[in-house]
Amino acid sequence: MLHIDYANYEALRAHGEETYPHECCGVLLGKSDAEGNHVRQIVRAGNTRTDSAHNRYNIAPIELVKIQRQARGLGLDIVGFYHSHPDHPAQWSPTDFAEAHWFGCSYVITAVEKGKAAITNSFLLTGTSEEDKKFRDQPIEIAVAEQAQQ
Amino acid sequence: MNIHIPTPLRAYTGGAETVSVPGATVTEVFNNLTSQYPDLKQQLFNTEGKLRSFVNVYFNDEDLRYLPEKEATAVAATDELTIIPSIAGGTDAVSPCCSCCPSL
Numbered sequence: 001m002l003h004i005d006y007a008n009y010e011a012l013r014a015h016g017e018e019t020y021p022h023e024c025c026g027v028l029l030g031k032s033d034a035e036g037n038h039v040r041q042i043v044r045a046g047n048t049r050t051d052s053a054h055n056r057y058n059i060a061p062i063e064l065v066k067i068q069r070q071a072r073g074l075g076l077d078i079v080g081f082y083h084s085h086p087d088h089p090a091q092w093s094p095t096d097f098a099e100a101h102w103f104g105c106s107y108v109i110t111a112v113e114k115g116k117a118a119i120t121n122s123f124l125l126t127g128t129s130e131e132d133k134k135f136r137d138q139p140i141e142i143a144v145a146e147q148a149q150q
Numbered sequence: 151m152n153i154h155i156p157t158p159l160r161a162y163t164g165g166a167e168t169v170s171v172p173g174a175t176v177t178e179v180f181n182n183l184t185s186q187y188p189d190l191k192q193q194l195f196n197t198e199g200k201l202r203s204f205v206n207v208y209f210n211d212e213d214l215r216y217l218p219e220k221e222a223t224a225v226a227a228t229d230e231l232t233i234i235p236s237i238a239g240g241t242d243a244v245s246p247c248c249s250c251c252p253s254l
């Protein structure tokens with residue numbers, strides 16, 4: 001299960017609307033436990049694939065290094081990533097799968113249809129290696145109640 | 151020196167985000183890291199002993215691949231290494247992916 005509060009959920013969907021017709025991407029910071037990944041904060045990342053940003057995304061490693069440092073400062077971990085699929089279904093693509101290496105992390109995909117965020121799905125990358133990895137559908141639980149102060 | 155471990159690899163460091171490993175060069179530090187945490191080895195390196203293409207290593211804020219001396223770079227106790235797997239994807243299954251290619 002991916003646990004996320006409504007404000008962060010809406011923010012990651014809005015990001016995809018803003019960058020349409022290009023893909024957006026970002027990082028989910030939080031904590032993971034037996035119940036799944038809990039998102040506490042989202043961090044927008046720049047899509048470095050300016051050559052084909054409509055169907056590609058890529059977060060620069062140095063940006064990830066800095067986001068991981070930021071997470072450490074907040075006492076949080078990187079628990080997942082999000083990106084958008086402009087005018088494509090909210091399903092992972094073969095490229096998404098081939099490029100997924102963060103086991104135990106949630107990969108959230110929002111379909112953005114003609115500029116409007118449509119379906120958002122989450123996929124948990126399971127397995128321990130490139131040979132046995134799999135994307136599993138992961139239910140999203142959106143907390144609408146006001147979140148306690150962090 | 152301290153090495154920062156990304157979430158998916160903490161399963162191999164007993165959950166630790168930061169591990170402290172001795173060594174005078176990046177290679178020595180890596181050797182000590184993988185002897186301390188043997189299961190990390192195949193996660194980080196391929197069968198030829200080279201870093202896997204999707205595993206990025208940062209020496210402080212510098213990409214190890216772009217350092218003149220690469221793995222032979224001398225390290226001080228105050229330097230830091232960060233291991234960070236790449237993040238990329240896309241909707242087009244036909245085009246090859248080059249996100250991990252250092253020439254980009």
Ligand SMILES: [Zn+2]
Pocket residue numbers: 083084085092093096109239240241
């Ligand atoms: Zn995608």
